[in-house]
Amino acid sequence: MKNRPIALIIAGSDSGGGAGLQADLKTLTSMGVFGVTVITGLTAQNTIGVKSIYNVDPSFISSQFDAVMEDFSVKFGKTGMLSNESIIKAVQEKVKEYNLKLVVDPVMVSKTGSPLLDESSVDALKSLMKDALLSTPNKYEAEKLAGEKITSLDDLKRVARKLYNDIGNVVVKGGNMFNGTDVAMLDGQEMEIKSPKVNTSNLHGSGDVFSASIVGFLSKGASLIEAIEESKKFVYFSILNSLSIGKGKGPVDPFANAESVMERENGRKTLEELLHFIEGNKKFVSLMRDDFKANVSYLTNYGDVISLAGGIIKYIDKIKLDGPLLVNLDNDVTRIAKKVGGRIGILLPFSPLILKKAEMGIIKITDSGVEGDAVVFNGNIFLTASTLNQMKNKIEVLWS
Numbered sequence: 533m534k535n536r537p538i539a540l541i542i543a544g545s546d547s548g549g550g551a552g553l554q555a556d557l558k559t560l561t562s563m564g565v566f567g568v569t570v571i572t573g574l575t576a577q578n579t580i581g582v583k584s585i586y587n588v589d590p591s592f593i594s595s596q597f598d599a600v601m602e603d604f605s606v607k608f609g610k611t612g613m614l615s616n617e618s619i620i621k622a623v624q625e626k627v628k629e630y631n632l633k634l635v636v637d638p639v640m641v642s643k644t645g646s647p648l649l650d651e652s653s654v655d656a657l658k659s660l661m662k663d664a665l666l667s668t669p670n671k672y673e674a675e676k677l678a679g680e681k682i683t684s685l686d687d688l689k690r691v692a693r694k695l696y697n698d699i700g701n702v703v704v705k706g707g708n709m710f711n712g713t714d715v716a717m718l719d720g721q722e723m724e725i726k727s728p729k730v731n732t733s734n735l736h737g738s739g740d741v742f743s744a745s746i747v748g749f750l751s752k753g754a755s756l757i758e759a760i761e762e763s764k765k766f767v768y769f770s771i772l773n774s775l776s777i778g779k780g781k782g783p784v785d786p787f788a789n790a791e792s793v794m795e796r797e798n799g800r801k802t803l804e805e806l807l808h809f810i811e812g813n814k815k816f817v818s819l820m821r822d823d824f825k826a827n828v829s830y831l832t833n834y835g836d837v838i839s840l841a842g843g844i845i846k847y848i849d850k851i852k853l854d855g856p857l858l859v860n861l862d863n864d865v866t867r868i869a870k871k872v873g874g875r876i877g878i879l880l881p882f883s884p885l886i887l888k889k890a891e892m893g894i895i896k897i898t899d900s901g902v903e904g905d906a907v908v909f910n911g912n913i914f915l916t917a918s919t920l921n922q923m924k925n926k927i928e929v930l931w932s
Contacts, residue, residue, distance in 0.1 A: 539567055539751045540569070542569075542609055544572050544573035546575055547578070550784075552577075553612065555741055560747075570623075572593055573586060575648075581645070581646050590622035607750075609632045611623060612743075633750070635665060636661045636743075665750075667699060668703045674704045677699075685713065689715050712727040723757075733782075736780075742763055748763075772788075773792075791833075803828050805920060806923060814849070819927075819931055820844070820881065825854070828844070829874075829877040837865075885930065894929055915930075
């Protein structure tokens with residue numbers, strides 16, 4: 533029977549679905565980790581702001597812990613919104629009781645600026661962070677915890693060191709102010725963790741996704757530093773593919789990580805079927821030249837292009853395939869696929885047969901290929917289609 537690693541989410545609910553335990557569970561699911569939950573509060577929230585908060589009674593928080601831990605084998609967990617001292621203490625007590633290795637995301641304010649933690653509860657939160665495996669404050673939270681302003685990368689490093697001395701392992705997230713640079717202090721070692729800056733205001737849930745993915749990677753057997761480094765890549769891709777939904781600051785998309793892989797695999801399978809079709813039809817030889825390597829492409833919604841490492845070769849009166857299907861190769865068919873944007877493409881020599889089909893209006897050649905069947909590229913023809921069946925039909929039209 534199948535099994536999965538399990539991770540515990542201790543957080544509040546975001547009715548808008550972009551942050552909180554909803555973002556955490558989406559993250560874990562996309563990583564292949566089974567998420568269980570202890571709900572600490574409910575927010576009436578959307579991309580514009582937080583309308584109201586309903587805190588869960590600490591005794592019920594404890595009951596949720598007991599129900600989860602008596603049934604599931606959970607080693608790692610993470611916290612999100614813990615809005616007051618009594619909730620924090622209830623969580624801390626159960627974390628110690630069950631020896632849970634914890635990542636604390638010290639949520640204080642939502643991305644829309646709404647407070648999510650009582651001012652009087654900061655010391656209690658710091659106490660929980662001392663018991664944690666790792667804490668992941670953003671710039672604002674780090675300033676609040678350290679009592680110092682951060683205006684430079686040197687400040688970010690200094691505050692990271694101070695928090696490490698106060699509470700233990702920490703990643704202070706610099707965010708866009710520091711071009712995607714975070715500073716980690718782990719077991720006395722300082723390191724910068726970087727990703728490219730993404731110019732977007734759609735950052736709702738980014739902190740949740742980062743901390744949840746750390747727990748996900750830990751649950752899958754990664755070391756702490758491996759989990760942090762992989763989570764930095766994970767959240768970067770989630771931000772890069774953030775969603776412009778809602779009327780405010782849209783959410784990041786943790787599912788983009790899994791979907792991009794699925795799309796590449798779907799593209800590979802589609803091209804395998806197309807190549808099987810080409811190999812099985814001798815008439816395709818009539819579209820080839822002895823000195824030309826044709827090639828196929830599949831463009832995903834994430835800008836990845838799958839193509840043959842070598843290409844399609846005419847060998848006497850047969851077709852031979854050269855090389856495996858790989859992603860984002862530096863070749864002509866990849867460059868033109870990204871430029872033209874067709875889902876499925878095939879690069880062919882511009883032959884008299886193809887020219888005749890174009891003159892007869894059977895195929896339409898355009899500058900972009902968007903409203904036609906093909907574009908001319910360096911004296912050759914790049915045939916495009918939205919689906920596999922469309923491409924098969926267009927190829928059949930060319931040799932008929």
